[in-house]
Amino acid sequence: MAALTVHTAPFELATPIVLASGPAAFGQELLEALDYATVGALTTKTVTPRPRAGNPQPRLVDCPCGLLNSIGLENPGFDRFVKAYLPAVLDLPTRRIVSLAAERPEGIARMVGRLADVEGIDGLELNLSCPNIDDIVIGSEPAIVGSFVRAVRPEIDLPLLVKLPGDTGSLIASAEAALAAGANGLTLINSVHGLRIDHRVGRPMLHRKTGGLSGPAILPVALACVFEARRAFPDAFLIGTGGVTDAESLVEMLAAGADAVGIGYGIMANPRLPMDLAVGLSGWLAERRLESLEDVIGAAHRGGFVVP
Numbered sequence: 001m002a003a004l005t006v007h008t009a010p011f012e013l014a015t016p017i018v019l020a021s022g023p024a025a026f027g028q029e030l031l032e033a034l035d036y037a038t039v040g041a042l043t044t045k046t047v048t049p050r051p052r053a054g055n056p057q058p059r060l061v062d063c064p065c066g067l068l069n070s071i072g073l074e075n076p077g078f079d080r081f082v083k084a085y086l087p088a089v090l091d092l093p094t095r096r097i098v099s100l101a102a103e104r105p106e107g108i109a110r111m112v113g114r115l116a117d118v119e120g121i122d123g124l125e126l127n128l129s130c131p132n133i134d135d136i137v138i139g140s141e142p143a144i145v146g147s148f149v150r151a152v153r154p155e156i157d158l159p160l161l162v163k164l165p166g167d168t169g170s171l172i173a174s175a176e177a178a179l180a181a182g183a184n185g186l187t188l189i190n191s192v193h194g195l196r197i198d199h200r201v202g203r204p205m206l207h208r209k210t211g212g213l214s215g216p217a218i219l220p221v222a223l224a225c226v227f228e229a230r231r232a233f234p235d236a237f238l239i240g241t242g243g244v245t246d247a248e249s250l251v252e253m254l255a256a257g258a259d260a261v262g263i264g265y266g267i268m269a270n271p272r273l274p275m276d277l278a279v280g281l282s283g284w285l286a287e288r289r290l291e292s293l294e295d296v297i298g299a300a301h302r303g304g305f306v307v308p
């Protein structure tokens with residue numbers, strides 16, 4: 001099998017396949033189904049300073065080629081996360097990225113400060129793009145994005161990623177603000193604002209009405225964001241997330257410029273997907289006699305691959 005390792009500062013990953021924040025929770029449920037050797041890193045469900053029950057049901061609706069969710073940042077809160085869940089996350093046989101969100105920069109900075117001495121965390125992801133809550137800032141305001149990163153950066157030396165929304169029109173300005181304030185990279189994108197209506201009764205299907213669309217329906221949106229971010233920021237670490245469900249779409253995301261690829265919707269549809277992706281990507285590289293992912297990452301900016 002061709003080596004799938006990613007060596008792009010600040011991360012060294014065994015594979016480019018990253019479990020995106022959310023569906024994999026804190027990694028435990030997948031232990032039985034998944035060969036973690038095929039996973040480059042797990043990103044935890046986003047944790048907030050206080051526990052959150054999330055939004056009322058219904059909060060998941062099927063869509064053609066995707067899923068609309070309005071979970072609402074349900075999580076046990078930072079204290080309980082540290083006591084009850086983090087030890088098991090640190091035992092997972094993969095790299096671990098902890099995802100955090102808060103209403104204010106000081107809220108995130110306090111959590112980050114408390115993680116500074118924990119051995120075994122490989123990176124942090126600031127989730128500045130949850131589509132399903134009213135009281136937490138969305139990363140569409142570059143100045144606010146900068147203020148969150150500036151608050152967090154002095155607290156910790158770990159690699160710092162910022163997860164931004166793909167549907168705001170201010171992606172590059174927000175990304176610039178994040179990187180200028182000291183972020184090492186970006187996770188692009190979160191789910192995309194969406195709505196479904198029950199045609200029989202004419203009412204929104206989610207209790208919260210709107211939600212975040214994920215799955216293959218948003219692959220082209222995520223690809224465009226990653227492509228444009230890579231063009232603007234050649235040295236930033238990029239995790240491309242959105243609609244990757246097979247080796248072909250994984251290659252597309254890498255070629256657009258992602259150093260690693262987040263899997264969210266795909267892991268819900270098939271908990272063994274990372275294994276399928278690792279085998280598929282290795283086969284794809286071998287067929288083209290490519291020896292490393294470096295030949296694939298960003299290829300769309302260099303005129304493509306050499307096709308055998």
Ligand code: RRO
Nearest residue numbers: 070071072073130132191212
């Ligand atoms: O919990 C959610 O509703 C949620 C979050 Br935090 C997020 O970042 N993205 C998403 O689609 N749902």
